Amino acid sequence: MYQRIIVFFFGIMFVVGQSLFAQSTLNADAAISNINNEIPVDPSIRIGKLDNGMTYYIKKNAKPENKVDLRLAVNAGSILEDDDQLGLAHFMEHMCFNGTKNFEKNELVSYLQSIGVKFGAHLNAYTSFDETVYILPIPVDDEDKLNKGLQILEDWAFNASLDPEEIEKERGVVIEEWRLGLGADGRMREVWLPVLLKDSRYAERLPIGTKEVLESFKPETIQRFYKDWYRPDLMAVVAVGDIDVDEMEKKIKEQFGKVPAVKKPKKRIEYDMPQHEETLVAIAKDKEATYNRISIYYKHQKESFKTIADYRQQVMNSLYNGMLNQRLNELRQSATPPFMYGGASYGGFLAGIDAYTVTAIAGDNGILTGMESALEESYRVLQHGFTPGELERYKTELLAYMERAYNERDKSESGNYADEYVRNFLEDEPIPGIATEFAIYKEFLPTIKLEEVNALAKKWMTPNNRVVVVTAVEKEGNEVPTKAQITGLLEKVDKKKLEPYVDEVSATALMEELPAAGKIVDEEKKALGVTELTLSNGVKVVLKPTDFKNDEILLDGYSWGGSSLYPDEDYQSVTNADAIMSQSGLKDMNNIALQKLMTGKIASASPYIRQLTQGISGSAAPKDLETMFQLVHLNFTAPRKDPEAFQSYINQNKALYKNLLSNPQYYFMDQASKVMSQNSIRGGGFPTEEDWNNIDLDRSFEIYQERFADASGFTFFLVGNFKVEEIKPLLATYLGSLPALNKDEKWKDLNIRYPEGKVEKIVKKGTEPKSMVRLAVTGYFDYDKKTAYKMTSVAQVLTIKLIERLREEIGGVYGVGASASVQELPVGSYMLNISFPCGPDNVEKLTEAALDELKKLREEGPSEEDLVKIKETQKLEMKENLKQNRFWLSTLRNSYMYDRDYTEIEDYEERIDKLTAEDLKKVAAKYFTLDNYAKMVLIPE
DSSP, rough: OOOEEEOOSSSSSOOOOGGGGGOOOOOOHHHHHSSSSOOOOOOOOEEETTTTTTEEEEEOOSSSSEEEEEEEEEEEGGGGGOOOGHHHHHHHHTTTSSOOOSSSSHHHHHHHHTTTTOBBBEEEEEEOSSSEEEEEEESSHHHHHHHHHHHHHHHHOBOOOOOOOHHHHHHHHHHHHHHHHHHHHHHHHHHHHHHHTTTTTTOOOTOOOHHHHHHOHHHHHHHHHHHOOOOGGGEEEEEEESSSSHHHHHHHHHHHHSSSSOSSOOOOOOOOOOOOOSSSSEEEEEEEEOSEEEEEEEEOOOOOOOOOHHHHHHHHHHHHHHHHHHHHHHHTTTOOOSOOOEEEEEEEEETTEEEEEEEEEEETTTTHHHHHHHHHHHHHHHHOOHHHHHHHHHHHHHHHHHHHHHTTTOOOHHHHHHHHHHHHHHOOOOOOHHHHHHHHHHHHHOOOOOOHTTTTTHHHSSSEEEEEEEEEESTTOOOOHHHHHHHHHHHHHHHHOOOOOOOOOOEEEOOOOOOOOOOOOEEEEEEEOOEEEETTTTOOEEEEEOOOOOOEEEEEEEEEGGGGGGGGGHHHHHTTHHHHTTTTTTTTBBBBHHHHHTTOOOEEEEEEOHHHHHHHEEEEOOGGHHHHHHHHHHHHHHHHOOHHHHHHHHHHHHHHHTTTGGSHHHHHHHHHHHHHHHTEEEEEOOOOOOHHHHHOOOHHHHHHHHHTGGGOOOEEEEESOOOOOHHHHHHIIITTOOOOOOOOOOOOOOOOOOOSSSEEEEEESSSSOOEEEEEEEEEEEEOOHHHHHHHHHHHHHHHHHHHIIIIIIIIOOOEEEEEEEEEOOSSOOOEEEEEEEEEGGGGGHHHHHHHHHHHHHHHHOOOOOHHHHHHHHHHHHHHHTTOHHHHHHHHHHHHHHHOOOGGGGHHHHHHHHOOOHHHOOOOOOOHHHHEEEEEEEEOOO
């Protein structure tokens, strides 16, 4: 379960009225023939309303197969709490997992785990100001699972037990979740939120509530909330998946229609956001803050969006948002960027309000500069507008995005549809379907004129209902502006005469001339539809065509070597070389020119340099596959050394990392990395300012060229929607022509090892009563895949036991988990991690309980019940993975890297079924002793 404290939507918000349910579901072309028509509903969705007022949405969708995504949406959240119920909307969400009419105490979670539904990863819920949503994906390979899934939804809706004993146990869990919000962000929010939400009820109804209420409320208080607001007329059931629509509708009517409508229901009030003429300013600073952030909000009443014309307006908003953010991104890439991040957008805010928001994240002493620079770009649009070239490029970009979504219309995941229908119920977002939306874009995008988009700046940037929020690092050497300085800056920018934006477009093609093609010298057909090609320059290419996605092809290519071949004094230069080159552009094009040239292309290729390998990863839509291969070729043959891009990269990262360790959690992570790597410079800690100063552009460029000078050792993998014969000419042209030196490089073992024996590290940082515990059990072994699988399975069982013991029984944590990382190279090694946040007073008790659960696994092994749970989860996840391009890409890559047989995945069910409790007991007893064990704890200063 998780909680959304504040909901700010900066994307496009499509909102329509309740009349949507009664609209005709015309075909796409007919529906948009008249711009004044209301936005139609996708005819493939079955929408209905029961006599008791409950709404339902049903859609058949076969991806993933044999699965249905269920949702229960409740139009009630923390905004409806009485003064003695602060936090109980969210607490109620928790209680739905702690006993219902048909599932006592924790039986519900236990049952779902037994059919492969993992708590947190699959099964979930959230509470916000105005809503509570329950998320339940269910396998439907037999009808009993589906029936029980619907029973669970009914129990959440109407049959929560709210047992006083369970309420008492859950108090600790929710208070631990409340504790997670403590710290700099929480303290600063208490300053700025009442200003941003001035005089509104929202400022007083954060979903997490107050510690005082959470600790002391009586059971009847939460029962009152459940009775008042969990009722059919405020609820919707959503079912999307591999189902029969008629049968599902029948089941929903039987399951939920028997519940009577509430007589004399309590009025569901829609709370508003009071307006204000003056500009409000909130300044909050904190010693543990990690960066300076400035946001200017221009609040407006939300307009009604019901018609095709309204949709066209939303497309205009998207054009404006996209073009302005491209300008801000250009500023960020300058040698001395005025901000680390700058963004602006118009979209949904809260309580029937939209907002135009301009945000900048700045380094020390850069608050006013960052604010001025970000704001000036909005004023530049206000004074001069966008250029015709910008508009045409972004139209092309939007249309390409929509076309890709349209091409994937029969391969979209059920969960995406389910979430969309939840938004329709709660927020009136229209659901016309991608065919209608793509038709609207094709019909009306060309009709949008430049002056229409330019006019939005004047409409959005108004002096009334304006709020400026500054959150800053409180420390010597960081000047935080006063309210007078901020209002003065607003007046200054408002009066400033700005130069028009100059839209420089220089590049016309990635490659003017194609390289001399190599040849395919060998071809081998392998198992499971895989083809292996060898090119004349020694490059190997492994191909697996799939039909999992219509518009997706993934690429990865690697060779051995990586940063391991360079001494420590080169480490920062080598480990940042890939990012520096990516930000520098290609050939004679800087990154901005390259981005403009790539408008409308769905293709990418990015270099990487890791410890033992270097390589290129990429992706493309089939129509842009050649573009992806050209990017790959240029990343090898035409990297660009750009001093301005280099300086921008260094300055941004210096500013970003400068205050990062002020945050106790980041500081703890940094210290833990140093412990586990025995203070190795390559151990994963956060870079210091000195580290950034030690990066040399010439050396980084030289190292990059060395790493990609020899393609003969590379193996490339392509997975996705292509045909082998059709792709061969592209492979010969762009990969077969890459330089080959036949160096046959290998990686080097740098002897970075875990600490030996028992290590304890207490880290004192922060002022809030928050602790973090990390327990690490490590060791070395002769790697074999079966043992590695058993190790990860032990960690999965241990996670179940830790949740039961530390969360459900003791009530001392909100989240806890165990994970096992197993490596074959540079040496066979493993690490079992147990981590959890908690109150400082509970560190020792919870640590002992966690280690006790590990001890039980070593001595007794898992129960058959827990073994079944992890097996079913593994089967369910593997079944879905086998239909994912990225899974196959990773599987094939690992099989070649480590000389493994990838066909073993065909027998995954047999392998899982063979796993026994005794197997896990033996592995835990042999490897997960405390001989090499690190205990790291964060406590407040």
